Amino acid sequence: MSGIDTLPPLREVISDHGLTARKSLGQNFLLDLNLTAKIARSAGDLTECDVLEIGPGPGGLTRGLLAEGARHVLAIEKDARCLAALAEIAAAYPGRLEVIEGDALAIDPLTHLTPPIKIAANLPYNVGTELLVRWLTPPTWPPFWETLTLMFQREVAERIVAQPGSKAYGRLAILAQWRTEAKIALSLPPQAFTPPPKVSSAVVHLAALKEPRYPADPKTLERVVAKAFNQRRKMLRAALKGLAPDLEDRLIASGIQPTDRAETVSLEQFCALARNVKAG
Known part of the structure; x- marks a missing residue:
């Protein structure tokens, strides 16, 4: 019996079902149910919420979410070996x-969920960033979810919360901080996982803002930011060449010097530039 419910400890579950983690699926299992409960708690009050979980594996976080009172958990799992344990x-x-077998990138979960909805997951390393970007860039805002509580490699977590002037600051920081309140909630060493990954991990909590922090057209902002950071070592007058015929004037009008580099430009300045580019 485990500390959070009457089910067996996770090591026993993994042994009974032959669930060795597969590198091809980006799997690293978190076996400490005290830790999975702590991650679930960092998602906030779950008692009135449906929760979407991606890649539950043997169900450590799933059990934490349910033990913390989640109204309904929808777990999407690609690995059929895990279904019996779930x-x-x-x-x-x-x-x-409710468990759905399949690829989270190909499944629309909304027909299975009732708002308010939170997302909580120890994301498979190989699809984590792609899923995050999808959740941050829906066609309309606010999104279907209220909060995201997600485990990433520490390096990715630091990119999400990075500030201008740091090496970690880039497109992911802009996308996350434009529309959410983002913070690192928890750090985990490699030894917490089976098998231990080569890097540390961190849980990031992102709460959706009702409106973006600064006005900007989403597609224009994404285009400007992607182009700026694609050649981050270049001055912006070179990195953004071709973005607009009078680019230098638009940079200056946005409070940006043409000789600045992308990693020194604030979120507010990028939004101003996106507005100036959109204005034609």
């Missing part, structure tokens, strides 16, 4: 866990 959790929490 079925045991569903039986222990009747009517509160």
Whole structure:
């Protein structure tokens, strides 16, 4: 019996179901149920929420979310080997866990969820950033989710919360901080996982703002930021060449010097530049 429910410890579950982590699926299992419960708590009050979980694996975080009172958990799992272990959790929490086998990049979860919705996941390393960018760039804002509580490699987590002037500052920081309040909630050493990854991990909590921090057209902002950071070592007058015929004037009008580099430009300045570029 584990400390958070009447189900067996995760090591026993993994052994019973032959669940060795697969590198091809970006799997690193978190076995300490005290830690998974701590991650679930960092998502806030779950009692009135549906929760979307991607890549539950043997169900450590799933059990944490349910034990913390999540109204309904929708778990999307690509690895069919994990389904039997997840079925045991569903039986222990009747009517509160739904498991879908498939690729999270290809499944629309909204038909299975009722707002308010939170997303919590120990994301597979190979799709984590792509999923985050999708959640941050929906066609309309605010998004279907209220908060994201996501585990990443520490390096990716630092890129999400990075400030101008740091090496980690880039496109991911702009996308995240424009529309959310982002913070690192928890850090985890490699030894917390089976098998231990080569890098440390961190849990990032992102709360959706009702409106973006500064006005800007999303597609224009994405285009400007992607172009600026694609050649981050170049001055912006060179990195953004071709963006507008009178580029230097638009940079100056946005409070940016043409000789500045992307990593020194604030979110507010990028939004001003996106408005000036959009203005034609």
